[in-house]
Amino acid sequence: MNDTTSEKSKISWWRRLSSGLKRTSSSIGTAVADLVTKRKLDRAMLDDIEDVLLRADLGTEVAARVAASVGVGRYDKSISADEVKSVVAAEVEKVLAPVAKSLVIDETRKPFVILVVGVNGSGKTTTIGKLAAKFSAEGRKVMLAAGDTFRAAAIDQLKIWGERTKSPVIAGAQGSDSASLAFNALSAAKEGKLDVLLVDTAGRLQNKSELMKELEKLVRVMRKVDDTTPHAVLLVLDATVGQNALSQVEAFHRTAGVTGLVMTKLDGTARGGILVALAEKHALPVHFIGVGEGIEDLAPFTARDFAQAIAGIEA
Missing domain, CATH: 3.40.50.300 (P-loop containing nucleotide triphosphate hydrolases)
Structure with missing residues (x-):
């Protein structure tokens, strides 16, 4: 497989994955965009962001951690939806990186x-x-x-x-x-x-x-x-x-x-x-x-x- 073909298959896989997660990403994106356009960042907004992530099934610990990270150094400032999304992506990646493991076939076991x-x-x-x-x-x-x-x-x-x-x-x-x-x-x-x-x-x-x-x-x-x-x-x-x-x-x-x-x-x-x-x-x-x-x-x-x-x- 040449580089162009490999790049194309990577892009098409990404598209399928993105559209597969559309329900989750849309629910997070729409709710976050709605929240950040209305006011500057305060405790109530962080609670609302945490609720959005809980509704997206991310779990209580992760939702609380993401909301806390969004708040770092941003109180009383305007914040964009993209900034919140970047924090969500970074914190979710931290949780997922340790579990992303290949299935290794032990060659010494037959079968x-x-x-x-x-x-x-x-x-x-x-x-x-x-x-x-x-x-x-x-x-x-x-x-x-x-x-x-x-x-x-x-x-x-x-x-x-x-x-x-x-x-x-x-x-x-x-x-x-x-x-x-x-x-x-x-x-x-x-x-x-x-x-x-x-x-x-x-x-x-x-x-x-x-x-x-x-x-x-x-x-x-x-x-x-x-x-x-x-x-x-x-x-x-x-x-x-x-x-x-x-x-x-x-x-x-x-x-x-x-x-x-x-x-x-x-x-x-x-x-x-x-x-x-x-x-x-x-x-x-x-x-x-x-x-x-x-x-x-x-x-x-x-x-x-x-x-x-x-x-x-x-x-």
């Missing part, structure tokens, strides 16, 4: 087992397909395990991704035991000396304890084949769910020991600010974000791009 968890509709199966495409493009041998045995559609979808990425898929009948399936997939991947095994799981609602127990069982059974598995546990979060994402992270982290996050569905309806609250509260690595259905719409997470898109700063 490197990635368990993918999340509630129904979060985009788990599609994310697995995109990751399979990414790893295959890097020259790795990948296997997919259709562990969401409750939904026939999830099994079929994974088989399609397997064909697309030329990756073998281990699948059973709908309703079959997901732990046995994961056991068989790991045994086959080990025997075939494959590089990566991606395991799909049922879309457990965090209040369904029996489903969480099944997830624990799946991990326990895989460890009979290799006691170091899973090597990564990715929680896929739907960016449109807002505050509900916090309880999802808590439930899955407790059950499966989540090692990293993937945030999907960053389309115009997304409440992307929640990623900032998650980073502040849980400090779990954020590996990827998705802005659409295409393979190229899943990209590594970068703190600065995300912070600037949330603040509504143009690239």
